[in-house]
Amino acid sequence: MGKEMSPERKEFLKKDYSQGFIADVGFEAVHCKRGRLESRLKVLKRHRQQDNYLHAGVIAAMADHTAGYAAFTLVPEEYRILTIEFKINFLEPAWADSLVCRSRILREGGQILVGESEVFDHRPDGEVLVAKAIVTLKAVHSSKIKQAII
Amino acid sequence: MGKEMSPERKEFLKKDYSQGFIADVGFEAVHCKRGRLESRLKVLKRHRQQDNYLHAGVIAAMADHTAGYAAFTLVPEEYRILTIEFKINFLEPAWADSLVCRSRILREGGQILVGESEVFDHRPDGEVLVAKAIVTLKAVHSSKIKQAII
Amino acid sequence: MGKEMSPERKEFLKKDYSQGFIADVGFEAVHCKRGRLESRLKVLKRHRQQDNYLHAGVIAAMADHTAGYAAFTLVPEEYRILTIEFKINFLEPAWADSLVCRSRILREGGQILVGESEVFDHRPDGEVLVAKAIVTLKAVHSSKIKQAII
Amino acid sequence: MGKEMSPERKEFLKKDYSQGFIADVGFEAVHCKRGRLESRLKVLKRHRQQDNYLHAGVIAAMADHTAGYAAFTLVPEEYRILTIEFKINFLEPAWADSLVCRSRILREGGQILVGESEVFDHRPDGEVLVAKAIVTLKAVHSSKIKQAII
Numbered sequence: 001m002g003k004e005m006s007p008e009r010k011e012f013l014k015k016d017y018s019q020g021f022i023a024d025v026g027f028e029a030v031h032c033k034r035g036r037l038e039s040r041l042k043v044l045k046r047h048r049q050q051d052n053y054l055h056a057g058v059i060a061a062m063a064d065h066t067a068g069y070a071a072f073t074l075v076p077e078e079y080r081i082l083t084i085e086f087k088i089n090f091l092e093p094a095w096a097d098s099l100v101c102r103s104r105i106l107r108e109g110g111q112i113l114v115g116e117s118e119v120f121d122h123r124p125d126g127e128v129l130v131a132k133a134i135v136t137l138k139a140v141h142s143s144k145i146k147q148a149i150i
Numbered sequence: 151m152g153k154e155m156s157p158e159r160k161e162f163l164k165k166d167y168s169q170g171f172i173a174d175v176g177f178e179a180v181h182c183k184r185g186r187l188e189s190r191l192k193v194l195k196r197h198r199q200q201d202n203y204l205h206a207g208v209i210a211a212m213a214d215h216t217a218g219y220a221a222f223t224l225v226p227e228e229y230r231i232l233t234i235e236f237k238i239n240f241l242e243p244a245w246a247d248s249l250v251c252r253s254r255i256l257r258e259g260g261q262i263l264v265g266e267s268e269v270f271d272h273r274p275d276g277e278v279l280v281a282k283a284i285v286t287l288k289a290v291h292s293s294k295i296k297q298a299i300i
Numbered sequence: 301m302g303k304e305m306s307p308e309r310k311e312f313l314k315k316d317y318s319q320g321f322i323a324d325v326g327f328e329a330v331h332c333k334r335g336r337l338e339s340r341l342k343v344l345k346r347h348r349q350q351d352n353y354l355h356a357g358v359i360a361a362m363a364d365h366t367a368g369y370a371a372f373t374l375v376p377e378e379y380r381i382l383t384i385e386f387k388i389n390f391l392e393p394a395w396a397d398s399l400v401c402r403s404r405i406l407r408e409g410g411q412i413l414v415g416e417s418e419v420f421d422h423r424p425d426g427e428v429l430v431a432k433a434i435v436t437l438k439a440v441h442s443s444k445i446k447q448a449i450i
Numbered sequence: 451m452g453k454e455m456s457p458e459r460k461e462f463l464k465k466d467y468s469q470g471f472i473a474d475v476g477f478e479a480v481h482c483k484r485g486r487l488e489s490r491l492k493v494l495k496r497h498r499q500q501d502n503y504l505h506a507g508v509i510a511a512m513a514d515h516t517a518g519y520a521a522f523t524l525v526p527e528e529y530r531i532l533t534i535e536f537k538i539n540f541l542e543p544a545w546a547d548s549l550v551c552r553s554r555i556l557r558e559g560g561q562i563l564v565g566e567s568e569v570f571d572h573r574p575d576g577e578v579l580v581a582k583a584i585v586t587l588k589a590v591h592s593s594k595i596k597q598a599i600i
Contacts, residue, residue: 021205024196046174051295055171056233057211064206083206084562085586087237087387087537089414089434091407106432107391111561112534112588114389116432132406132416134389134434136535136586138562145201234412235436237387237537239564239584241557256582257541261411262384262438264539266582282556282566284539284584286385286436288412321505324496346474351595355471356533357511364506383506387537445501 004034005073013037017069027062029069035105037070043097054094059119059131062101063088067115067135070103074113079139081113088117088133098122103135113137154184155223163187167219177212179219185255187220193247204244209269209281212251213238217265217285220253224263229289231263238267238283248272253285263287304334305373313337317369327362329369335405337370343397354394359419359431362401363388367415367435370403374413379439381413388417388433398422403435413437454484455523463487467519477512479519485555487520493547504544509569509581512551513538517565517585520553524563529589531563538567538583548572553585563587 005013010032017029017039025047031038039062041047047058064086071081100120107114115135120127155163160182167179167189175197181188189212191197197208214236221231250270257264265285270277305313310332317329317339325347331338339362341347347358364386371381400420407414415435420427455463460482467479467489475497481488489512491497497508514536521531550570557564565585570577 020199021197021208047171049170056214058171060210060214061207064210083240085237085239087235087434089235089436090233091414114391132434134387134432136389237584239586241564256579264541282584284537284582286539320499321497321508347471349470356514358471360510360514361507364510383540385537385539387535389535390533
């Protein structure tokens with residue numbers, strides 16, 4: 001299964017996790033190790049729907065992005081991870097003031113990686129699994145990704 | 151297949167579409183008719199990743215929410231729509247300054263509705279299909295949905 | 301979480317598992333308990349492709365059907381289980397002479413149940429996870445299902 | 451979009467479609483052109499469940515395999531197509547004596563292809579859409595695929 005990441009690589013990935021849209025929404029990486037990443041969202045009013053439940057789109061974005069960074073822990077530093085597709089089931093409404101996502105990679109060892117993400121509503125009386133996703137990812141050498149010119 | 155919506159219902163759904171997280175991100179309903187809804191996002195810097203491509207989470211939230219409102223056009227006014235699950239494939243990176251989503255319902259006639267969403271990057275030289283989703287939805291009588299107490 | 305099934309119910313479900321197409325292909329239930337079911341296929345030449353790998357369709361049928369019967373362990377006896385949808389990722393080719401599927405229900409407590417299935421290739425040197433699926437199921441009272449007239 | 455296939459290539463793909471498990475179940479390719487393939491199943495008693503409806507596993511195998519061969523129409527002859535994953539929604543029960551699947555590729559132009567499959571129940575009063583799938587496929591050079599030794 002290869003070797004553990006360096007502390008520097010761990011710190012880099014945790015920081016790299018929160019940029020652009022992800023930073024704007026407020027998702028943060030909390031822990032990572034080989035093939036696994038845990039993220040968190042402090043839930044604000046703007047993440048909710050009119051009925052105060054968390055919007056499915058918030059949960060889906062977290063499940064996708066966290067699986068992508070779990071994949072990052074397994075590829076050389078010059079590779080980027082792209083999402084090919086994902087599927088997510090919503091099991092329960094989420095309403096607590098904090099959301100936790102734990103992702104792990106089920107398949108490595110090639111250009112295609114497959115991860116799964118479990119999203120938990122962090123309620124006063126304990127965590128409840130509110131969504132589960134399977135995410136198909138692709139590792140691409142960074143020289144093959146061009147910056148979008150806008 | 152039942153009758154067309156009233157103009158008032160159409161206006162209500164288009165307005166109702168943008169609340170909470172959806173309004174915060176900036177998605178808007180543009181057109182609707184029985185079983186179909188089209189939405190739009192004016193893309194801002196905060197929707198992008200560090201490479202200027204749109205984040206997959208933005209596209210997924212749009213595909214899910216727009217399919218949900220396509221379902222709303224088919225159920226009586228006292229029903230709400232919940233997402234059971236969805237699956238989305240990302241076909242191309244999106245980088246233009248406007249995103250369009252068109253959703254239609256493939257299966258109605260019961261508590262479970264199934265829709266599909268196509269998301270297009272609105273480029274200067276024409277629209278390009280960047281993502282396709284299938285969304286499973288559930289119609290629930292509003293009396294059975296309680297407001298989350300937070 | 302309710303009570304364990306009676307031994308009679310367990311025997312009934314294991315026998316009921318293999319009928320029609322499922323019996324024709326050769327899938328068999330091996331164990332079951334509340335919310336879980338394990339099935340097995342003795343792989344024959346007719347299940348393979350021209351390259352001797354197992355066809356994805358065999359693996360998918362097993363993942364779907366086994367999740368359905370895991371759901372059967374949680375509903376009253378007068379209910380039937382229908383598959384609304386499923387998604388499956390193929391992680392490795394399967395080539396051994398026996399396939400094992402383990403399914404468990406992630407969400408119960410309503411008309412919609414969600415299960416996950418893991419399919420393992422039973423190789424001489426141990427089991428290897430070759431596919432993972434998420435399955436959305438619906439419990440329907442048997443009085444609401446009519447026999448197809450053909 | 452490249453050129454149309456030769457008549458010889460079309461005949462080859464239609465014949466190649468039915469081997470191993472696929473031939474055993476009875477699926478047959480009927481038509482193909484660039485990026486599209488149509489297949490058919492004459493439904494027999496062994497494809498049905500105890501209630502005479504077609505088993506979901508039969509429909510899923512058809513949706514997967516037909517999308518795979520739609521992809522074959524777009525790649526050079528020395529490439530093979532593997533299924534990475536698929537997702538399928540079951541919209542209606544199928545009970546007629548013939549099933550038709552039409553697949554088309556949504557994304558080509560690289561190693562990853564994405565197709566969609568629509569499965570129709572061929573009823574006396576017309577075709578009814580009974581399932582829809584999205585299938586993610588990978589084109590692999592045949593020199594990189596080894597025969598399983600069993």
